[in-house]
Amino acid sequence: MNFKIQKKMKNSLGRAGVLETIHGLIETPAFVAVGTKATVKSLNPEQIKDVGTQVVLGNTYHLYLQPGDEVVRDAGGIGKFMNWQGPTMTDSGGFQVFSLGVAYGKDISKITKITDPSLMIPERFDDSDAPRLAKIGQDGVSFKSHLDGSIHYITPEKSIQIQHNLGADIIFAFDECTSPVEDLKYQEEALARTHAWARRCLVEHHKLGSDQALFGIVQGGRDKNLRQKSSKVISSMNFDGFGIGGSFAKEDMSSAVKWVNEILPEEKPRHLLGIGEPEDLFMGIENGVDLFDCVLPTRLGRNGTIYTKHGKIIITNAKYRNDFEPIEKDCGCYTCQNYSHAYVAHLFHGKEMLAGTLASIHNLYFIVNLVKKIRQSILDDNFFEYKKGFLGTYLKKD
Amino acid sequence: MNFKIQKKMKNSLGRAGVLETIHGLIETPAFVAVGTKATVKSLNPEQIKDVGTQVVLGNTYHLYLQPGDEVVRDAGGIGKFMNWQGPTMTDSGGFQVFSLGVAYGKDISKITKITDPSLMIPERFDDSDAPRLAKIGQDGVSFKSHLDGSIHYITPEKSIQIQHNLGADIIFAFDECTSPVEDLKYQEEALARTHAWARRCLVEHHKLGSDQALFGIVQGGRDKNLRQKSSKVISSMNFDGFGIGGSFAKEDMSSAVKWVNEILPEEKPRHLLGIGEPEDLFMGIENGVDLFDCVLPTRLGRNGTIYTKHGKIIITNAKYRNDFEPIEKDCGCYTCQNYSHAYVAHLFHGKEMLAGTLASIHNLYFIVNLVKKIRQSILDDNFFEYKKGFLGTYLKKD
Numbered sequence: 001m002n003f004k005i006q007k008k009m010k011n012s013l014g015r016a017g018v019l020e021t022i023h024g025l026i027e028t029p030a031f032v033a034v035g036t037k038a039t040v041k042s043l044n045p046e047q048i049k050d051v052g053t054q055v056v057l058g059n060t061y062h063l064y065l066q067p068g069d070e071v072v073r074d075a076g077g078i079g080k081f082m083n084w085q086g087p088t089m090t091d092s093g094g095f096q097v098f099s100l101g102v103a104y105g106k107d108i109s110k111i112t113k114i115t116d117p118s119l120m121i122p123e124r125f126d127d128s129d130a131p132r133l134a135k136i137g138q139d140g141v142s143f144k145s146h147l148d149g150s151i152h153y154i155t156p157e158k159s160i161q162i163q164h165n166l167g168a169d170i171i172f173a174f175d176e177c178t179s180p181v182e183d184l185k186y187q188e189e190a191l192a193r194t195h196a197w198a199r200r201c202l203v204e205h206h207k208l209g210s211d212q213a214l215f216g217i218v219q220g221g222r223d224k225n226l227r228q229k230s231s232k233v234i235s236s237m238n239f240d241g242f243g244i245g246g247s248f249a250k251e252d253m254s255s256a257v258k259w260v261n262e263i264l265p266e267e268k269p270r271h272l273l274g275i276g277e278p279e280d281l282f283m284g285i286e287n288g289v290d291l292f293d294c295v296l297p298t299r300l301g302r303n304g305t306i307y308t309k310h311g312k313i314i315i316t317n318a319k320y321r322n323d324f325e326p327i328e329k330d331c332g333c334y335t336c337q338n339y340s341h342a343y344v345a346h347l348f349h350g351k352e353m354l355a356g357t358l359a360s361i362h363n364l365y366f367i368v369n370l371v372k373k374i375r376q377s378i379l380d381d382n383f384f385e386y387k388k389g390f391l392g393t394y395l396k397k398d
Numbered sequence: 399m400n401f402k403i404q405k406k407m408k409n410s411l412g413r414a415g416v417l418e419t420i421h422g423l424i425e426t427p428a429f430v431a432v433g434t435k436a437t438v439k440s441l442n443p444e445q446i447k448d449v450g451t452q453v454v455l456g457n458t459y460h461l462y463l464q465p466g467d468e469v470v471r472d473a474g475g476i477g478k479f480m481n482w483q484g485p486t487m488t489d490s491g492g493f494q495v496f497s498l499g500v501a502y503g504k505d506i507s508k509i510t511k512i513t514d515p516s517l518m519i520p521e522r523f524d525d526s527d528a529p530r531l532a533k534i535g536q537d538g539v540s541f542k543s544h545l546d547g548s549i550h551y552i553t554p555e556k557s558i559q560i561q562h563n564l565g566a567d568i569i570f571a572f573d574e575c576t577s578p579v580e581d582l583k584y585q586e587e588a589l590a591r592t593h594a595w596a597r598r599c600l601v602e603h604h605k606l607g608s609d610q611a612l613f614g615i616v617q618g619g620r621d622k623n624l625r626q627k628s629s630k631v632i633s634s635m636n637f638d639g640f641g642i643g644g645s646f647a648k649e650d651m652s653s654a655v656k657w658v659n660e661i662l663p664e665e666k667p668r669h670l671l672g673i674g675e676p677e678d679l680f681m682g683i684e685n686g687v688d689l690f691d692c693v694l695p696t697r698l699g700r701n702g703t704i705y706t707k708h709g710k711i712i713i714t715n716a717k718y719r720n721d722f723e724p725i726e727k728d729c730g731c732y733t734c735q736n737y738s739h740a741y742v743a744h745l746f747h748g749k750e751m752l753a754g755t756l757a758s759i760h761n762l763y764f765i766v767n768l769v770k771k772i773r774q775s776i777l778d779d780n781f782f783e784y785k786k787g788f789l790g791t792y793l794k795k796d
Contacts, residue, residue, distance in 0.1 A: 038744070042751040045736075067719060067744040075722055075740055083736045321465060324473055338443075338481045342473055346436070346465040353440040353751055 001170070001213035001240050003028075003269045003290075007379050013261045013288030016378040019269050021087040021169040022211060023079060026054045028269065029285045029378075031371040032089060032293035033364060037062050038072065038082040041298045042356040043364070045084045050334060051365035052372060055087040055169075057293045060162055061096035064152075065145050069165035077167025088168040089293075092159050092201075094194075094217065095274060098177035098247060100133035100143060136176060138193060156200040164208050172243050172273075173201035175217040180249045187221040194219045195233045202237055213240035215271060218260050222252045231263035241269040244289070248275075254283045261288035278307070278370055278394055282387045285374050297367045301359035304348045307366040309393050315359065320345040333365035334358075399568070399611035399638050401426075401667045401688075405777050411659045411686030414776040417667050419485040419567040420609060421477060424452045426667065427683045427776075429769040430487060430691035431762060435460050436470065436480040439696045440754040441762070443482045448732060449763035450770060453485040453568075455691045458560055459494035462550075463543050467563035475565025486566040487691075490557050490599075492592075492615065493672060496575035496645060498531040498541060534574060536591060554598040562606050570641050570671075571599035573615040578647045585619040592617045593631045600635055611638035613669060616658050620650045629661035639667040642687070646673075652681045659686035676705070676768055676792055680785045683772050695765045699757035702746045705764040707791050713757065718743040731763035732756075 002020040009015065019026040033040045033053040040048050040056060048056065058078050063069060075081035079088045133144040140155030154162075159174035175194040178187055198216045205214045216239035220226035234242060244260050257272060264270055271291035272284045281292060297307070304315045308328050313320075315327075323341035331337075335344065335358040347355035370390070377386035400418040407413065417424040431438045431451040438446050438454060446454065456476050461467060473479035477486045531542040538553030552560075557572035573592045576585055596614045603612045614637035618624035632640060642658050655670060662668055669689035670682045679690060695705070702713045706726050711718075713725075721739035729735075733742065733756040745753035768788070775784035 037748045037750060038741075039748075039750045039752045044752060044755065062748075066748055067740065071720060071740060071744070074720065075738065081738075081741055081744075083741075322469060322472065340473060340479075342465065342469060343436075343479055343481075346469070346479075350435045350437075350460075350464055352435060352437045353754060354437045354442060356751060357440075357442065357755075 012286050014286050016375050023087045023169055028290040029371050029375050030054050031368045032057045034293050034295045038078050042360050052368040056084050057089040060090045061093040064162050069162040073165035089170040090163050090166045090168040092172040092174040094175035095177045156197040157204040160201050160204040170213045173198045173216045177245050178221050179247050180222050215241040215243050217243040217245045219245050227256055227259040231260045243271045243273045245273050257287045297363035298360040301363040302356040307363050315345050316348050333362050335362040410684050412684050414773050421485045421567055426688040427769050427773050428452050429766045430455045432691050432693045436476050440758050450766040454482050455487040458488045459491040462560045467560040471563035487568040488561050488564050488566040490570040490572045492573035493575045554595040555602040558599050558602040568611045571596045571614045573643055575643050576619050577645050578620050613639040613641050615641040615643045617643050622657055625654055625657040629658045641669045641671045643671050655685040695761035696758040699761040700754040705761050713743050714746050731760050733760040
């Protein structure tokens with residue numbers, strides 16, 4: 001893997017570059033399409049490519065359980081299995097530790113809006129909580145499969161073995177993603193685990209041998225000292241690039257990303273894991289992020305929530321039933337080129353499968369191409385103008 | 399609309415021809431893809447076309463309720479609404495009268511296997527039956543919407559008005575589809591209604607004016623006299639073509655089709671409504687049918703049942719989890735060209751939307767191209783050889 005920076009922003013950490021992988025180039029900043037189970041939900045690879053996607057990310061946890069990483073290996077790896085010829089990534093399963101563990105059954109995700117003060121009370125040691133499907137030890141994590149209840153034990157070594165079987169171009173070290181509501185003591189303990197696991201992942205990766213690139217993941221929650229410490233520790237290891245992990249309170253995210261990217265070595269690529277919304281993409285890029293992935297374009301699309309430059313719309317609203325204009329007249333996506341609000345709305349009302357496909361195509365096109373336009377604005381030295389213009393329209397309340 | 403017969407089979411009613419519609423040619427015999435709600439479930443128009451589909455059929459009843467025929471009219475008609483540029487058809491809603499009425503809540507469909515002798519007892523006048531959502535009178539049918547319970551009244555005139563709004567190239571007269579278990583007295587009454595309604599449809603069609611082609615529907619259940627009578631009566635009216643309607647016991651179907659097509663004028667096209675399986679397609683074509691439509695390729699596909707030349711397979715069977723060969727090695731469809739049993743099976747196990755799409759593409763390709771090959775066998779004078787070869791493999795039990 002090779003990473004070249006083409007242009008750096010003045011007075012900020014942002015940059016545009018090109019990441020060379022075994023399966024092709026990725027122009028960065030880039031938005032990575034999420035294909036959890038070796039499929040970007042409701043889209044085929046031609047549709048994924050047509051919207052401008054450069055790289056697809058599968059989820060290690062999901063593919064390990066179904067169809068099994070050995071099936072994917074025997075199929076020739078995730079790309080060949082799903083018929084995607086471009087670059088691929090797999091995450092490490094660390095986020096699933098979080099979402100099946102401490103976050104299970106709660107309203108905590110990649111971005112948590114901390115409005116309820118009671119949420120800020122450390123609750124790690126209260127075992128009367130909602131049931132958890134994952135338990136974290138020093139050596140690894142025991143999972144209960146969400147599919148059949150079977151018990152699995154994932155160590156850093158196991159995560160790397162699985163990811164070698166999945167065969168993506170870029171893989172990630174096994175980490176522990178913590179909740180923003182954890183106390184400092186727990187964050188410190190978790191971070192020590194993440195760092196120890198990172199070392200073990202590197203050892204296993206080199207032991208197995210592979211031309212896959214391995215990214216280490218920086219954690220540290222919302223604490224500046226821990227984020228800085230993690231950046232230094234993970235930077236000191238021989239990773240090919242870095243992930244920035246965590247479940248963020250939205251207001252914490254930009255400072256956390258900045259703390260980290262001020263320390264991470266400039267010459268290696270950085271991936272902000274599981275983010276984001278348009279405003280998060282501008283924030284991340286301004287603060288030196290090269291790669292993003294997020295389920296939102298397809299998840300929102302399947303639910304009938306559609307990105308437009310004037311903000312998100314709910315396509316099932318009554319006013320769209322008789323609207324024969326495309327969702328966005330000047331949008332170049334397949335959906336806007338061929339269908340009306342009324343048709344897409346009809347498909348949602350009729351619970352037709354094509355509904356999710358058409359909405360996902362538009363949403364993924366919207367986000368992938370937003371990142372491409374932001375990239376171009378860096379090359380053109382007008383990032384801040386572009387940001388102001390886009391967000392001024394996008395975030396404006398009617 | 400113009401229909402030309404290119405070649406007739408010797409010693410049978412079969413023929414190959416070309417049907418010219420406003421939106422293009424249909425080489426017959428042809429299999430019509432069913433797009434109930436102005437979408438062939440899980441496929442976009444490019445995929446519909448890629449499998450070889452020449453014409454798409456929408457359902458009047460469904461489109462009348464959702465999004466409403468006036469929305470489709472305002473969108474420019476069903477073809478423009480759904481972005482399908484080829485020929486289109488709409489059925490009359492008559493089959494829905496049947497499936498929401500006498501057949502509602504029972505295991506009776508287009509093809510009924512009469513194994514239970516009690517099913518043969520006339521039961522029309524037993525009102526203690528399962529609830530019915532449709533009631534038939536001389537003037538028309540009152541429906542209860544399956545969507546919101548609202549009451550609708552469809553007359554022959556109303557059916558034609560709706561179909562004019564939907565704007566398909568070929569539309570059908572409003573008929574009453576009867577169950578094969580009805581007694582002769584009821585079949586006679588229903589047939590008289592169908593004939594009276596056919597006349598009223600023609601009157602309304604000419605009154606409204608349109609370049610759409612109107613097909614009349616022959617009914618008559620399993621009774622030879624009634625089928626022959628209906629063929630004569632409907633033939634005597636000025637229809638552009640004919641539908642052959644009915645809910646058939648499988649063993650009755652070939653004789654019913656033959657009775658009808660021996661009488662229908664040779665120079666007009668004939669559509670066997672809602673049929674069929676591969677063996678039904680051979681039977682129908684041999685007996686002079688030009689057009690077929692059926693939901694099975696996409697319905698079976700969504701359920702993981704896949705056509706192969708060795709019969710249908712259930713893709714979720716355990717043996718396919720590690721089968722990295724295509725579903726059919728020599729199949730030219732998108733699914734077989736790009737994916738393995740293992741990948742399609744994985745998508746079904748994972749309940750992924752792409753599962754239904756890939757299976758539907760294969761199934762529709764299989765059936766559409768089977769009819770194309772049968773057509774070619776007529777042109778090549780080897781229909782019976784081709785039939786024997788295909789069905790010998792397809793129907794063979796392991």
